[in-house]
Amino acid sequence: xxxxxxxxxxxxxxxxxxxxxxxxxxxxxxxxxxxxxxxxxxxxxxxxxxxxxxxxxxxxxxxxxxxxxxxxxxxxxxxxxxxxxxxxxxxxxxxxxxxxxxxxxxxxxxxxxx
Amino acid sequence: xxxxxxxxxxxxxxxxxxxxxxxxxxxxxxxxxxxxxxxxxxxxxxxxxxxxxxxxxxxxxxxxxxxxxxxxxxxxxxxxxxxxxxxxxxxxxxxxxxxxxxxxxxxxxxxxx
Numbered sequence: 303x304x305x306x307x308x309x310x311x312x313x314x315x316x317x318x319x320x321x322x323x324x325x326x327x328x329x330x331x332x333x334x335x336x337x338x339x340x341x342x343x344x345x346x347x348x349x350x351x352x353x354x355x356x357x358x359x360x361x362x363x364x365x366x367x368x369x370x371x372x373x374x375x376x377x378x379x380x381x382x383x384x385x386x387x388x389x390x391x392x393x394x395x396x397x398x399x400x401x402x403x404x405x406x407x408x409x410x411x412x413x414x415x416x
Numbered sequence: 417x418x419x420x421x422x423x424x425x426x427x428x429x430x431x432x433x434x435x436x437x438x439x440x441x442x443x444x445x446x447x448x449x450x451x452x453x454x455x456x457x458x459x460x461x462x463x464x465x466x467x468x469x470x471x472x473x474x475x476x477x478x479x480x481x482x483x484x485x486x487x488x489x490x491x492x493x494x495x496x497x498x499x500x501x502x503x504x505x506x507x508x509x510x511x512x513x514x515x516x517x518x519x520x521x522x523x524x525x526x527x528x529x
Contacts, residue, residue: 306459333515344505345460345519394459403448403467403509405517407459 304329304397306408314414315385322381323411325395330375333398335405336368338391345394351378385415418443420508422520430528435496437523439506440488448509449489450517451480455502464491496527 305328315321325334334351349370350358357370372378382389392412396405419442429435441449447468452460466473466480466489473480477496482489493500506520 335515344521345517347516347518350515398515403515404450404462404465406462407452409457409459 303404304331304399304406306395306397306406308395308408308411310411311409312412312414314416317386317415319385320381320383321385321413322379323393323395323413325378325380325397325408327376327397329399331397331399332401333405334372334378335396335398336370336378336380337394337396337407339394339410340391348380348393351380351395382413385413387415389413390415418446418508418510418518420506420518420520422506422523424523425521426524426526428526428528429496431496431498433496433527435493435500435525435527437491437504437506437525438488439490439508439520440486441508441518442487443508443510444484444487445510446487446508448511449480449482450507451478451491452505452507452519453502454505454522460505493525496525498527498529501525501527 307326309324336348337345339345347360348363351370351372353372369381392410394410396407398405422439450465453463454460464480466482477494479492504523507517
């Protein structure tokens with residue numbers, strides 16, 4: 303398994319600003335992912351964070367809006383850029399330690415944009 | 417792409433009863449099916465998973481069954497306890513590397529003492 307932490311746990315931001323969320327894993331993982339979860343809703347995959355290369359984005363998500371970095375096998379960041387109230391959500395990162403598919407999630411970052 | 421439907425959206429049971437949550441998937445190539453439990457204010461926690469070469473898997477009070485022909489899988493919780501109260505999500509992956517998970521809509525389980 304893997305233990306994942308995220309910073310910040312929550313934030314309130316003004317529209318037009320950007321927020322960078324950090325994700326730290328306690329051990330090396332093969333894959334890292336970023337998800338968005340609207341309150342009371344399901345999880346939607348934003349992108350796969352690739353170590354040493356550009357992230358792979360899902361349909362509806364673009365790099366200019368959600369730039370992602372993954373400098374090593376235990377750390378990744380997601381930036382929510384030029385925020386609007388529609389970006390208010392919970393952002394979750396996950397890590398997959400092996401090749402078997404098990405993903406372990408961080409506690410999430412609750413973002414409110416005013 | 418893959419689509420996962422989950423039922424029921426809410427489920428209320430008495431402590432000690434069993435609870436069953438069902439999911440159906442659309443992509444016959446899906447081969448990995450995890451279940452997550454999410455408590456209020458926390459991230460999803462992996463509680464059990466099953467792969468397409470297995471029909472059933474148990475872990476203490478939790479079991480998952482898979483019917484590949486019908487393309488559905490279910491979570492069974494026996495002897496429910498109040499601490500089982502949470503939102504449960506099923507997911508499916510058709511990736512060869514089991515990477516991309518598509519989640520169901522979630523089931524809010526309430527176990528009353």
